[in-house]
Each structure stands twice: as structure tokens, then as C-alpha cells.
Amino acid sequence: MSTGLQRLPESDNPAKLYEELREQYGPVAPVLLHGDLPAWLVLGYRENLEAMRTQSLFSRDSRLWNAFQEGRVPADSPLMPMVAWQPLCVFADGDEHARLRGAVVDGLSQFNRHGIRRYVTHYTHELIQGFAASGRADLVRDYAERLPMLVVSRLLGMAPGEGPALVEPTLDLIRGSETAAASNQRVTEVLTDLVQRKKAKPGTSDLTSRLIAHESNLSDTEIVEHLRLVLVAAHQNTVNLIAHTLRMLLTDRRFRGSLSGGRMTLPDALEQVMWDNPPIGAIPGRWATGDTVLGGQQIKAGDMLVLCIAAANVDPEQRPDLSLPMHGNRSHLALSSGPHECPGGDIGRAIADTGIDVLMDLLPDMELAVHEGELGTTTDWMARRPSALPVTFKPKRFKDGGGRAESTGAQPLPEAAVSTPSQEPSSAPAVAKPGPWWRSLFRRRP
Numbered sequence: 001m002s003t004g005l006q007r008l009p010e011s012d013n014p015a016k017l018y019e020e021l022r023e024q025y026g027p028v029a030p031v032l033l034h035g036d037l038p039a040w041l042v043l044g045y046r047e048n049l050e051a052m053r054t055q056s057l058f059s060r061d062s063r064l065w066n067a068f069q070e071g072r073v074p075a076d077s078p079l080m081p082m083v084a085w086q087p088l089c090v091f092a093d094g095d096e097h098a099r100l101r102g103a104v105v106d107g108l109s110q111f112n113r114h115g116i117r118r119y120v121t122h123y124t125h126e127l128i129q130g131f132a133a134s135g136r137a138d139l140v141r142d143y144a145e146r147l148p149m150l151v152v153s154r155l156l157g158m159a160p161g162e163g164p165a166l167v168e169p170t171l172d173l174i175r176g177s178e179t180a181a182a183s184n185q186r187v188t189e190v191l192t193d194l195v196q197r198k199k200a201k202p203g204t205s206d207l208t209s210r211l212i213a214h215e216s217n218l219s220d221t222e223i224v225e226h227l228r229l230v231l232v233a234a235h236q237n238t239v240n241l242i243a244h245t246l247r248m249l250l251t252d253r254r255f256r257g258s259l260s261g262g263r264m265t266l267p268d269a270l271e272q273v274m275w276d277n278p279p280i281g282a283i284p285g286r287w288a289t290g291d292t293v294l295g296g297q298q299i300k301a302g303d304m305l306v307l308c309i310a311a312a313n314v315d316p317e318q319r320p321d322l323s324l325p326m327h328g329n330r331s332h333l334a335l336s337s338g339p340h341e342c343p344g345g346d347i348g349r350a351i352a353d354t355g356i357d358v359l360m361d362l363l364p365d366m367e368l369a370v371h372e373g374e375l376g377t378t379t380d381w382m383a384r385r386p387s388a389l390p391v392t393f394k395p396k397r398f399k400d401g402g403g404r405a406e407s408t409g410a411q412p413l414p415e416a417a418v419s420t421p422s423q424e425p426s427s428a429p430a431v432a433k434p435g436p437w438w439r440s441l442f443r444r445r446p
Contacts, residue, residue, distance in 0.1 A: 014281065014310070014379065014384065015310060015311075015314075018041075018043055018308060018310065018311040019311075021041060021043060022043045022044075022311065025297075026043075026044070026295055026296055026297075027042070027043050027044025027046070027047045027295035027296070027315075028040050028041070028042055028043065028044065028047055028294050028295030028296065028297040028299075029041045029043060030297070031306070033079060033304075033306075034077060034078055034079055035072070035073065035074070035077055035079075037067050037072060037073065037079075037304075038067075038303075038304075039284075039285070039303070039304040039305065039306050040294070040297060040299060040303060040304070040305045040306065041282075041306050041308050041311075042294070042295070042305050042306065042307050042308055042312070043295075043308050043311040043312065043315070044295055044311075044312060044315055044317070045312045045313070045315035045317065045318040045333070046315075046317070046318075047294055047295040047312075048307050048308070048309070048312040048333055048337075049333070049337055049338075050294065051286045051294065051305055051307060052286075052307065052333070052336055052337045052338040052340065052341075053337060053338035053339070054338075055093045055094070055338075055339060056289065057288065057289055057290070057292050058286035058287065058288060058289070058305060059093050059286065059287050059288075059289050060090060060091055060092065060093055060097070060286065060287075060340060061085065061091055061092065061093060061287065062083050062084065062085045062091055062285070062287060063085045064287040064288075064289065064301075064302050065083070065287050065302055065304050066300070066301070066302030066303065067302075067304070069302065078180065079284070081173065081174070081180060081181070081184055082174070082284055082382075083284050083285065083304075086225055087100075087219070087221055087222050087225055088100065088222075088225050088226060088229055089101040089104060089226070089229075089340075090229065090340060093339075097339060097340075099216050100216070100218070100222065100226065101339075101343065102216060103211055103214040103216040103218055103226070104211075104226055104229075104230065104343055105343045106210065106214060107207045107210040107211050107214065108207065108230075108343055108344055108347065110205065110210060111155060111347060113346065113350045116151065116155075116347060116350045116351065116354070117350060117354045119150075119151045119154060119155075120147065120151055120350070120351050120354040120355050120358070121354060121358055123147055123150040123151060124147065124354070124355055124358040124359060124362075125358070125362075126150075127142065127143055127146055127147060127150075128143075128359065128362055128363065128396075130142070132362075132363070132395065132396040132397075133395050133396065133397065134395065135392055135393055135394060135395035136369065136390070136391070136392050136393075137390070137391055137393075138388050138389060138390050138391075139243070139246050139359075139366075139389040139390075139391055140243050140385075140386055140387065140388050140389050141388065143242075143355075143359065144239050144242040144243040144246065144389075145167055145171065145239050146164065146167055147238075147242065147351065147355050148234060148235045148238035148239055148242070148348075148351055149163045149164065149166055149167045149170065149235050150163045150164070151351050152230070152231060152234045152235055152238075152347075152351075153166060153231070154206075155206065155207055155347075156191075156194065156206060156207050156208055156227055156230070156231060157194060157198055157203050157206030157207060157208040157209060158190075158194060162190065165190075166186075166187060166190060166231070167235075168183075169183035169184075169186045169187050170183070170187060170231060170232055170235050170236070171235075171236070171239070173187060173232065174232065174236060174382060187228055187231065187232070188224060188228060191224045191227045191228055191231070192220075192224050194208055194227070195208060195212065195220055195223050195224055195227070198212055199212055207227065207230065208223070208227060211223045211226060211227070230344060233342070233344065234344050234347060234348060236279065236280070236383070237279040237280060237342075237348050238279070238348040238351050238352055239279075239385070240277075240279035240280070240383055240385040241270065241273060241274065241279045241348060241352045242351075242352045242355060242356060243385045243386050243389065244273045244277040244279075244385055244386070245269060245270060245273045245352065245356055246356065246359075246386075246389055247375065247386045247389060248269070248273060249269075249356075249360070250366070250367070250368050250389065250391065251368070251372045251375075255269070255272075264325070264327055265327075266353050266356060266357055267349070267353055268325075268327040268328055270349060270352055270353060271326060271327065271328065271329060271330060271332070272325060272326050272327060274313075274332050274334035274335075275313050275314075275319075275326045275329070275332045275334070276313070276314070276322075277310075277384075277385075278309045278310055278313055278332065278333070278334035279334060279348075279383060279385075280309060280334070280382055280383050281308065281309055281310035281382060281383050281384060282306055282307065282308045282309065282310065282382055282383075283306070283307045283309060283336070283382070284304065284306045284307075285304045285305050285306050285307065286304070286305040286307065287302060287303070287304055287305070288300065288301055288302060288303045288305070289301065307333075307336075309333045309334060309336075312333050313332050313333060313334070362396070363391075363393045363396070365393050365394050366391045366392070366393045367391060367392055367393070368389070368390065368391055369390040369391055369392045370390055375387075375388070375389070376388065
């Protein structure tokens with residue numbers, strides 16, 4: 001091992017580093033985070049499961065981190081938005097976790113796939129209307145980044161015009177950029193105002209009103225923080241899932257042929273993408289409650305674990321042959337596992353499934369406007385996805401004022417997407433770059 005810190009070059013694929021670390025250290029590797037703070041990168045599938053499921057050994061309470069207790073993390077560290085303790089279910093264990101998570105789960109459970117699909121169908125038509133006449137689009141900027149926010153913001157109870165303004169700040173706040181803190185503040189302010197409006201005039205079928213009225217008696221701060229959690233997680237994860245899946249459909253003839261030929265369903269395709277390109281590649285973290293051993297490494301009390309989902313999903317012990325399809329297999333770790341498994345996974349799947357299905361139906365002749373080798377990748381410390389997907393297609397006309405393609409039957413926007421007896425389902429522009437700090441996030445310890 002080098003005696004100096006090795007910095008990951010900007011152009012490198014993080015997957016290469018993960019495999020180098022796996023070969024050198026095994027399923028758990030020592031790394032340095034920003035500010036030369038030591039941590040453990042969990043690469044193995046079994047080891048990730050153990051960390052995710054064993055709260056007695058690996059807590060979500062970041063206040064246990066020895067770097068915090070020793071005052072080694074500056075207040076302006078770009079790690080802080082993700083690891084600083086907040087009154088959220090993702091930073092709690094035991095009874096407190098059950099109280100907070102129960103409110104979120106109950107709030108999300110009111111939405112069914114049928115109602116969500118109607119929202120998605122409406123907004124897909126609306127977005128396509130904006131670029132269909134030109135015969136060109138960037139499916140990342142013009143579609144994947146916008147659709148999830150339009151849907152999720154409505155589920156939270158926002159007015160139709162509020163969602164679009166939150167797309168860029170929501171993407172920016174987890175990039176680790178210089179403007180991330182300001183973006184986070186902007187999102188928080190919007191959600192704080194939303195809570196006050198809903199307290200004065202509650203809705204009947206939105207997440208905000210449900211959290212306000214929930215028997216868990218959440219404080220205003222807890223409500224705002226959990227709304228922000230749902231908004232950011234649902235948006236980021238679904239943007240990446242849609243973008244990765246569309247790239248596969250546009251560049252992999254075998255993948256697209258399996259889908260069009262009926263050998264693979266779109267839900268199967270989404271699961272395959274979550275195996276190969278999970279929406280979030282690395283998650284900080286877990287903190288050791290005491291001295292223990294994981295993957296052959298001696299973990300000390302207060303040490304941080306960074307769960308590397310991208311590496312775990314391709315663990316050779318779990319998937320010795322990566323060419324074999326994983327259709328219908330939901331045992332990937334893209335949505336975590338154990339007590340902190342993502343409660344909104346089905347909502348994200350419904351948005352991606354319906355959004356891609358309707359898009360491909362309306363614009364079946366889409367083709368990449370550039371060579372596949374020219375497609376770039378936007379990478380930050382938690383995830384990576386296509387930076388742009390420029391496509392061309394035959395220009396399409398829409399009816400005046402209707403917001404609908406002539407060849408489709410778009411439905412008007414539903415007033416609710418909640419479960420009720422009658423509703424039960426039977427050339428690419430420049431992309432903002434992350435700040436440079438993340439590129440040295442996972443460095444080998446000297």
C-alpha cells in the first residue's frame with residue numbers, strides 16, 4: 001500500500017476503486033473521508049446486510065461518531081448535511097425510530113399505485129408537450145430530473161406550480177457543492193411554509209396533513225425534516241433510476257430487445273438496473289456501538305461505516321457471473337434492508353415504471369443524438385448517473401390547450417392519489433458539476 005494518500009482522479013469510475021479495495025482488503029476496507037477522517041467502506045453483500053440489520057452493533061445515531069466526540073469535524077464540512085444528527089427516523093433506533101418511521105410509513109401508505117400512475121401519466125404528457133414539437137430533448141434535464149419532483153411535490157400537498165422550482169435545489173443540496181447549504185435552506189423554507197399552510201387549512205389526502213394529524217404527535221421541526229427527507233430521497237433515487245434505465249434502453253440493444261420482445265417486463269428491467277446501477281451507490285452511515293469485528297476488520301466503538309451499495313450488489317460471492325439476468329429478484333440492497341429499509345420504494349418504482357412506459361409509448365422512435373461513447377456521467381460522492389441523454393425523434397403535435405398528444409388519451413390531473421375502495425388497482429447542455437472535495441472522499445489510509 002502506498003505511504004501517501006491516493007486521490008481518485010476525476011475521470012475514474014468509482015467501481016474500479018471499489019474492486020481494488022475489495023481485492024486488497026476484502027469485504028471491509030479502511031478509507032479516509034473529507035478532512036482525513038477515517039471510516040470503513042463496507043463492500044461485501046453479507047457485511048452490508050449485517051450492518052443494516054444489527055442495530056445493537058451498528059447504530060444510525062451519528063452522535064456516536066468518535067470524530068464528532070473529539071471535535072474533528074468542522075461545522076462547514078461538506079459531510080455535515082448527510083451525517084449531522086437531525087430529528088429524523090434515519091438517525092434513530094429502537095422506540096424513537098419506530099415512532100418517527102411509523103408516521104412516515106402511515107402517511108405514505110395512503111397512496112396507491114393506481115393513483116400515482118395517473119399523476120405520472122398526466123405530468124409525462126405535460127413534460128413531453130414542452131419538447132415534442134422540436135423533435136429533440138435531453139431526457140435527463142427535460143424529463144428524468146423533472147418528473148419525480150412534479151409527482152412527489154403533489155403527494156406532499158404542494159400546489160402544482162411549486163414543484164418545478166425545487167428541482168435544482170433538491171439536486172444541488174446533496175452534491176457537496178459550495179451552494180449546497182443555501183439549497184438545503186431554500187428547500188427547508190418551502191417545506192416550513194407548507195406545514196404552516198396545512199396546519200391552517202389541512203388537506204384530505206396529502207403527506208403533510210397526514211403527518212400533522214398523526215398520533216405520533218410530531219413536532220413542527222420533525223414534520224419539516226421528514227418531509228425534506230421524503231422529498232430529497234424520492235426525487236434523487238427516482239431521477240437516477242429513470243436516467244439509468246433510459247440509458248440502457250437507448251444503448252443496449254439486447255436489453256431493449258428483451259423488453260420489447262416480452263422476455264423481460266419493465267418492472268424486471270427496473271430491478272436489473274437497481275442491481276447494476278443502484279440509485280444511491282454509497283450511504284453514510286452506521287456507527288459502531290462498541291468494539292466488534294466485521295469482514296475480518298477490527299471495528300472500534302464510534303467508528304463510522306459507509307455502506308457501499310454499488311459494490312455490495314456486484315459482490316462476487318453473491319453474483320459470480322454478472323452477465324446473468326436478475327429479473328424478478330428484489331434482494332438487491334438499492335433500497336437498503338432491515339429496520340431502515342426505504343419505505344417509499346414502491347412509489348419510486350411506480351413513478352419510474354409508468355414514466356418510462358408512457359414516454360416510450362409516445363415517442364417510440366427515439367434515438368440517441370450522439371454516439372454512445374460521447375455520453376458523460378455525473379458523479380458525486382453518493383451516486384452516479386448519465387449527465388445527459390440527448391435524443392431525436394419525429395416531431396409530434398399536441399392539441400391546442402389540451403396538453404395531450406393527438407395519438408394518446410391523457411387523463412386530466414387527479415385530485416388525489418390515495419387509496420379508496422373505488423381507486424384500488426385491479427446535444428446536451430452543460431450540467432452543474434459537484435465541488436471537488438468528493439473526489440478524495442474514498443482514499444486509502446496510509
